[in-house]
Amino acid sequence: xxxxxxxxxxxxxxxxxxxxxxxxxxxxxxxxxxSSKVTSANRTGAMDKFGVGxxxxxxxPLSFSVMLLSNANYPYKADWLFWSELTKRTNVTLQPxxxxxxxxxxxxxxMVSAGNAPTLIPxxxxxxxxxxxxxxxxxxxxxxLDLMPHFKDKIAKWNLQGDLDxxxxxxxxxxxxxxxxxxxxxxxxxxxxxxxxxxxxLEVPQTWDDLTNVLREMKKAYPDxxxxxxxxxxxxxxxxxxxLAILGEAHGVWAGWNYQHANWxxxxxxxxxxxxxxxxxxxxQYLNTLVSxxxxxxxxxxxxxxxxxxxxxxxxxxxxxxxAQELVNHYRKDIAKISGxxxxxxxxxxxPIGAAKTGSRLENGMMIxxxxxxxxxxxxxxxxxxxxxxSDEGLLFAKWGVEGTTYNGKVDDxxxxxxxxxxxxxxxxxxxxxxxxxxxxxxxxxxxGGSTKLLNSQFPPEELTFQEAMNARKTLPLPPPxxxxxxxxxQATLWxxxxxxxxxxxxxxxxxxxRPLSQWDAYLSELKGHNSEQYVSLVNKAxxxxxxxxx
Amino acid sequence: xxxxxxPRASGRAPESGTRIRTSRGHRVFQVFNAVILTGxxxxxxxxxxxxxxxxxxSESAITAGHVNVVPHGFNLTTYKKVMSDSAFWTxxxxxxxxxxxxxxxxxxxxxxxxxxLSKRHLKGRKVLIAIALFTMFFxxxxxxNYVLVADLGLRNSIWAIVLPNAVSVFxxxxxxxxxxxxxxxxxxxxxxxxxxxxxxxxxxxxxLSKAVLATMVLFYAVSFWNSWxxxxxxxxxxxxxPVTVYLRNLIAGATGGADQGTASDTxxxxxxxxxxxxxxxxxxxxxxxxPFIQRYFVSxxxxxxxxx
Numbered sequence: 061x062x063x064x065x066x067x068x069x070x071x072x073x074x075x076x077x078x079x080x081x082x083x084x085x086x087x088x089x090x091x092x093x094x095s096s097k098v099t100s101a102n103r104t105g106a107m108d109k110f111g112v113g114x115x116x117x118x119x120x121p122l123s124f125s126v127m128l129l130s131n132a133n134y135p136y137k138a139d140w141l142f143w144s145e146l147t148k149r150t151n152v153t154l155q156p157x158x159x160x161x162x163x164x165x166x167x168x169x170x171m172v173s174a175g176n177a178p179t180l181i182p183x184x185x186x187x188x189x190x191x192x193x194x195x196x197x198x199x200x201x202x203x204x205l206d207l208m209p210h211f212k213d214k215i216a217k218w219n220l221q222g223d224l225d226x227x228x229x230x231x232x233x234x235x236x237x238x239x240x241x242x243x244x245x246x247x248x249x250x251x252x253x254x255x256x257x258x259x260x261x262l263e264v265p266q267t268w269d270d271l272t273n274v275l276r277e278m279k280k281a282y283p284d285x286x287x288x289x290x291x292x293x294x295x296x297x298x299x300x301x302x303x304l305a306i307l308g309e310a311h312g313v314w315a316g317w318n319y320q321h322a323n324w325x326x327x328x329x330x331x332x333x334x335x336x337x338x339x340x341x342x343x344x345q346y347l348n349t350l351v352s353x354x355x356x357x358x359x360x361x362x363x364x365x366x367x368x369x370x371x372x373x374x375x376x377x378x379x380x381x382x383x384a385q386e387l388v389n390h391y392r393k394d395i396a397k398i399s400g401x402x403x404x405x406x407x408x409x410x411x412p413i414g415a416a417k418t419g420s421r422l423e424n425g426m427m428i429x430x431x432x433x434x435x436x437x438x439x440x441x442x443x444x445x446x447x448x449x450x451s452d453e454g455l456l457f458a459k460w461g462v463e464g465t466t467y468n469g470k471v472d473d474x475x476x477x478x479x480x481x482x483x484x485x486x487x488x489x490x491x492x493x494x495x496x497x498x499x500x501x502x503x504x505x506x507x508x509g510g511s512t513k514l515l516n517s518q519f520p521p522e523e524l525t526f527q528e529a530m531n532a533r534k535t536l537p538l539p540p541p542x543x544x545x546x547x548x549x550x551q552a553t554l555w556x557x558x559x560x561x562x563x564x565x566x567x568x569x570x571x572x573x574x575r576p577l578s579q580w581d582a583y584l585s586e587l588k589g590h591n592s593e594q595y596v597s598l599v600n601k602a603x604x605x606x607x608x609x610x611x
Numbered sequence: 612x613x614x615x616x617x618p619r620a621s622g623r624a625p626e627s628g629t630r631i632r633t634s635r636g637h638r639v640f641q642v643f644n645a646v647i648l649t650g651x652x653x654x655x656x657x658x659x660x661x662x663x664x665x666x667x668x669s670e671s672a673i674t675a676g677h678v679n680v681v682p683h684g685f686n687l688t689t690y691k692k693v694m695s696d697s698a699f700w701t702x703x704x705x706x707x708x709x710x711x712x713x714x715x716x717x718x719x720x721x722x723x724x725x726x727x728l729s730k731r732h733l734k735g736r737k738v739l740i741a742i743a744l745f746t747m748f749f750x751x752x753x754x755x756n757y758v759l760v761a762d763l764g765l766r767n768s769i770w771a772i773v774l775p776n777a778v779s780v781f782x783x784x785x786x787x788x789x790x791x792x793x794x795x796x797x798x799x800x801x802x803x804x805x806x807x808x809x810x811x812x813x814x815x816x817x818x819l820s821k822a823v824l825a826t827m828v829l830f831y832a833v834s835f836w837n838s839w840x841x842x843x844x845x846x847x848x849x850x851x852x853p854v855t856v857y858l859r860n861l862i863a864g865a866t867g868g869a870d871q872g873t874a875s876d877t878x879x880x881x882x883x884x885x886x887x888x889x890x891x892x893x894x895x896x897x898x899x900x901x902p903f904i905q906r907y908f909v910s911x912x913x914x915x916x917x918x919x
Contacts, residue, residue, distance in 0.1 A: 132860040135698060136849050157847040160856055162863030170844060174757045 098207070098439055105151075106439035112213045116447035116454075118151035118440050125178035127171070128156035129164045129505050133496065140500025145462055152444050154180075172197050172429075179441065181427040182505050186227055189236045189427050193229065194546075199428040200233040207442035210450035211237070218242050223421045225541045230602075232610035237445065239423025239509030246417060246530045248302050249408045251372075251382035251391055255400050256281075268310060268346060268409045271379075275355035278378055288350065289357035289377035291368035292317070298564035299361030302381040307346065309418055310411025311339040312536075319563075321556055321592075322599045324539030331542065331599045333592040335563040336584050342412070344570040344577065351572055358572055369394060375401070384523050388486075404522075407529035416534040423508045448506065455514060458507040461499055476517045486520065542603035555595045562590050666690070666887035670880040688880045689888045698849065699857060706836060706853040713773035713835040714828060720777050721786060721827060726812055728783075729790035747780045760845055771845035772838075772853075779834070782827050789823040790816065825904045836897050858889040 105118040130136040136158045147153050157178050159167045164183060171177040172192050181198070192198045205212055215221060220240055227234040250271075257264065257274070260281055265271040278287035293299035304316025314320040314334050323334040334340060350356035357377065360368070371377045373394035382391065387405050395401040410416075426449065432438055448454040460467045466482050469475030478484060483491030484502060495501050512531060516524055544552055566583055569575040575583075660680045665673055669684030677683045693699055727733060728740055751759070756775065765771040793816060801815045817824065839855035846852055862885055 130849055130860065132863060135696075135860070158849045159847075160843060160849075160852070160860035160863075162860045163843055167844065170754055170757050173754050174761065176757070176761055 098204070102433075102436060102438040104436040104440065106437070106443055110443050110446075111209045113451075114209075114447075116150050116443050116451075118437075118444070121151050121153070122437050122440055122444075123153040123155055124180060124437075124441055124444070125155045125157065126180040126505075127164075127168060127178050127182060128158050129161045129183045130158050131161045131496075131504060134494070134500070134503065137500065140498075141462065141465070142458075142500030142503065142506070145457070146448070149457070150444060150447065152440075172427075177429050179429050179432045179435075180445070181429065183424055184236055184427050185424045186236055186238070186422070190229070192427070193235055197430055198235050199430045199433055200231075200235055201237050201428060202228075202233045202235075204442055207439055208446035208450065210446045210452075210454075211240075214240050214450055218421070220421060222538050222540075226420060226538060227422070228541050228543060228606075228610070230543045230545050230606070232606070236425040236427055237449070238425035240450065241421040241423065241509050241515070242512045243531055244417050244419040244421055244535050245515065246408065246419070246527075247383045249306065249382060249405050249526070250303075251380050251387055251403050251405050253378040253395075254402045254404050256378045264404075264406050265409055268307065268411045271409050272346075272350065272355070275350065275379070276353070279353070279355055285376055285378075286357035287355055287377060288360070288379040289363075289368055289371045290360035290379075290381050291363070291365045292381055293361055293363060293368075294365065298567045300381070303347075303360070304343075304567075306408045307343050307411070308340075310409065310413060311343045312413045312418075313337055313339045313343065315340065315343060315567075319560075321559060322539075322542070322596060331539070331596055331603060333587065333596050335559075335567065336587050336592060339412070341577065341580055344567065347571040348573055348577065361568055361571070373397075384519075384526075405526055407526060410533075413536070414534075415532070416536050417530065418536045418538070420538060421535075449509075452511070452514075455507070455510040457501075459502050459510070459514065460517070461495065461501040466495060466499055466501060471511075471513050471517045485518070487518075540603060541606050542599050543606060544598065544602050548598055548602065552595060552598055555591045559587075559590050559592060559595065562587070662887045662890050665884050666891045668884060670883035673883045686880065686884075689884050692881055693858075693861070693885075693888060693892065699854065701850055702852050702854040702857040705842075705851060706855065709769060709772050709842070709853055710832055710835045712769060713777070714831045716773050717777050717779070717782075717831045717835075718824070718828060721779070721783050721831075722817070722824075724778060725783050725786035726790055726816065728787045729793075731791075743778070743780050743783055757844060766845050767847055767851060772835075772841050775841065776835075776838075779831070782830055786823055786827060789820060793819060829901070829904050832900070833897055837893070854893065858893065862886055862889060 105120045105122045107114070107116060107119065110116060128136055136156065143154065155178075157171075165188070168177070168181060168184070169191070172181065173195065175197065177197065189198060215224060218240065224234070224238070227236055227238060229235070252264065252274075254264070256262075256278060260277050262274050262277055263270070265274045275287045279285075290300045290303050292302045298304065298316075301317035305318040306316075308315025308318065313323055319334070321334055322331040323337055323339075325332045325337075347356065351358055357363075357371070368377075368380060369390060372380045372391060375395070375398050380391070382405050384405065387403065391403050395403060408417075426445070428441075428445070432441055435441065448458060456471060460471075460476070460478070465479065467476060467478050469477050478487050478491075478495065480488060481491050482493050482495050482499070483489060484495035493499065496503060501507065516527055519527060566575065566586075570577055570583075657680070661678070664680055664682045665678050666689070667682035667685055667687070668678045669686040672678055672683035724739075724743070728736060728743075730736070733739075750756070760766060760771050760775060765774065797815060797819075798811050801811045806814060837855060839853060839859055842851070842853045843856050843859075846856075
């Protein structure tokens with residue numbers, strides 16, 4: 061989880077981006093005959109009875125090859141406790157091909173394409189796996205889920221079928237075993253100067269309208285300042301990408317760095333073009349108001365992150381986009397020189413859709429070489445993968461290590477605590493041993509996903525409060541799957557490119573007031589001129605086809 | 612600059628009008644020369660000095676943009692972090708080993724190939740040149756190369772790095788041209804005195820070719836020293852990586868995807884100047900070699916070798 065870079069976060073929340081992978085259907089069409097393809101010749105080392113809650117232990121010693129992303133912050137070591145303990149518990153030895161994280165994807169491409177890939181290929185972000193499907197080098201894992209009781213259990217228990225469907229290709233199968241989160245994990249929101257709120261006798265804003273009022277009061281008290289000056293405007297455009305993303309989420313549309321061209325209209329039961337919806341217009345209207353009342357700095361959409369940070373640091377603005385890290389690493393340090401200044405990350409303000417959140421609950425995942433299927437130990441391999449990546453014990457082990465050595469207590473009852481000499485990401489800063497560097501746990505290759513309780517065990521109290529507020533919100537279902545065929549994908553990409561440019565440019569014009577919103581209808585017909593209708597009908601056709609064939 | 616000395620003497624003898632004019636023109640030229648060349652020195656040296664300064668500066672000074680040519684807030688955190696890691700030294704040793712072995716092999720192969728090609732009476736010379744030139748413009752591509760190296764069983768061995776890139780066609784052609792410029796008479800004289808082909812190459816041609824040999828050694832050594840891609844591709848174990856791969860990964864780790872959670876001050880410091888430290892650490896060794904090789908970069912070894 062600590063591997064979840066912004067890119068990862070984005071690809072996770074914006075899973076199915078660009079409509080390419082708006083995959084998914086609401087039934088498990090995974091072939092029930094799968095295990096019949098597996099014969100007794102594949103059962104070496106496998107456990108006869110392996111079900112939910114069982115500890116996997118191979119009946120004979122086995123070894124599997126694995127691609128290992130060596131993270132520069134905790135480079136691979138052969139003597140990690142992780143390796144020896146894993147072998148002790150499962151009778152499996154992993155043989156890593158160590159790849160520097162800087163160029164992991166490139167080597168993965170070469171090795172898979174050359175037919176030289178290790179059996180397990182983790183750390184793959186959807187839709188990267190699509191490049192390898194045609195070559196037949198990777199296993200359609202959805203055919204073998206019967207060998208994976210924990211995986212199936214979590215899909216059912218956490219109601220993840222809809223999320224999983226996003227990974228499906230036009231053939232109805234998926235080729236990537238994703239990390240699974242119990243709930244959508246939100247990190248990005250707004251940071252706000254609480255000392256100013258207190259000074260002006262204001263509450264922390266709960267809704268976007270509250271925020272407008274707060275900004276108005278701030279403006280009244282400091283007429284020469286823009287109370288809100290935002291960041292994350294580096295390409296991809298249109299700028300203020302986080303603000304647009306969370307505001308869009310509150311309105312039920314994709315925007316900012318979450319932008320997707322096709323927006324699911326549940327009442328009509330079809331996809332519509334995102335930037336042509338009323339919700340999108342409403343969102344632009346909101347921002348336009350902020351800009352025209354001089355509450356939001358117009359430079360928010362163009363300035364560099366450093367400039368925005370500078371304004372916040374000098375007290376020229378009081379609100380700015382943030383995530384947990386930026387808050388602690390930068391903003392707090394930046395404003396330390398202003399006496400009495402305090403800043404917090406507030407739960408994202410709610411909008412027309414109410415207290416709800418959207419996003420994918422899938423993490424990056426693992427591909428398995430198709431060669432493995434013919435191996436004598438194939439069943440054991442799948443059981444092993446199921447245990448390490450999907451069982452509660454496996455997830456806990458990969459993340460926190462060994463009870464009594466690296467941690468104490470239980471995650472479920474909240475007594476969990478890292479051992480006092482073990483340090484990790486700001487916990488026990490004086491600890492002499494690093495959980496990742498010295499023990500090999502919380503390694504991004506093995507530890508991601510899991511229950512909300514497991515996730516929360518890593519947060520400091522402040523972030524925990526934020527997480528609890530966000531967890532209390534309802535998680536909305538993801539759009540149904542509409543996977544495009546590879547020819548359609550090419551056509552769609554062409555249309556998307558010109559649409560994206562046009563939408564970005566117009567979005568900015570509407571917000572900044574360079575184009576009045578009274579011209580919305582003219583804008584809609586210009587959108588059609590950029591083939592928005594053809595695009596949407598392509599996606600709707602893919603949706604219908606998928607529903608017919610695999611629904 | 613160095614070039615100022617000699618012409619000034621001629622300027623000091625202003626007897627005839629024309630000579631004064633040339634002398635003035637010359638002085639203007641010299642001044643221009645000095646100014647422009649000083650400018651060039653500054654332009655080329657400044658970035659490097661700046662990098663060195665950054666590598667010793669604190670994170671806050673770097674992000675605030677205070678660092679120019681002198682380090683601000685002297686800080687060795689990143690150096691300590693990099694140099695206290697045993698993997699760094701293992702990989703550094705690999706780099707030295709790979710560079711030395713690869714340069715040795717490359718020099719032997721390139722010299723032999725180039726010497727042969729420089730003989731105009733050689734039958735099939737054009738075919739041999741064409742074969743070399745062909746590889747300059749066409750190659751099998753990444754994956755076929757990978758499959759080849761893997762099937763030859765070279766993965767995870769030094770040979771995967773030193774063999775596929777052993778002959779650089781560019782260097783080969785430079786060397787061939789140099790050998791061609793050597794007067795045939797020298798070799799004929801040596802042959803008359805009883806030396807065979809290998810004797811001529813070893814005792815006459817090579818000693819006269821120190822300039823080009825030094826250049827080639829430098830070219831090869833620098834390129835092998837800096838290379839990371841073939842090692843990255845063919846090495847599956849981190850104790851076989853050269854230091855370039857190690858540092859590349861370190862940069863990506865420090866500047867790329869940020870870890871969730873609170874980054875320590877140390878991590879911030881490392882993120883701020885890891886690139887500068889990296890550049891200093893990898894450039895310094897090869898930089899120290901340069902002055903020793905440079906003295907061979909003198910032309911004129913051939914002057915007076917041929918009489919008549």
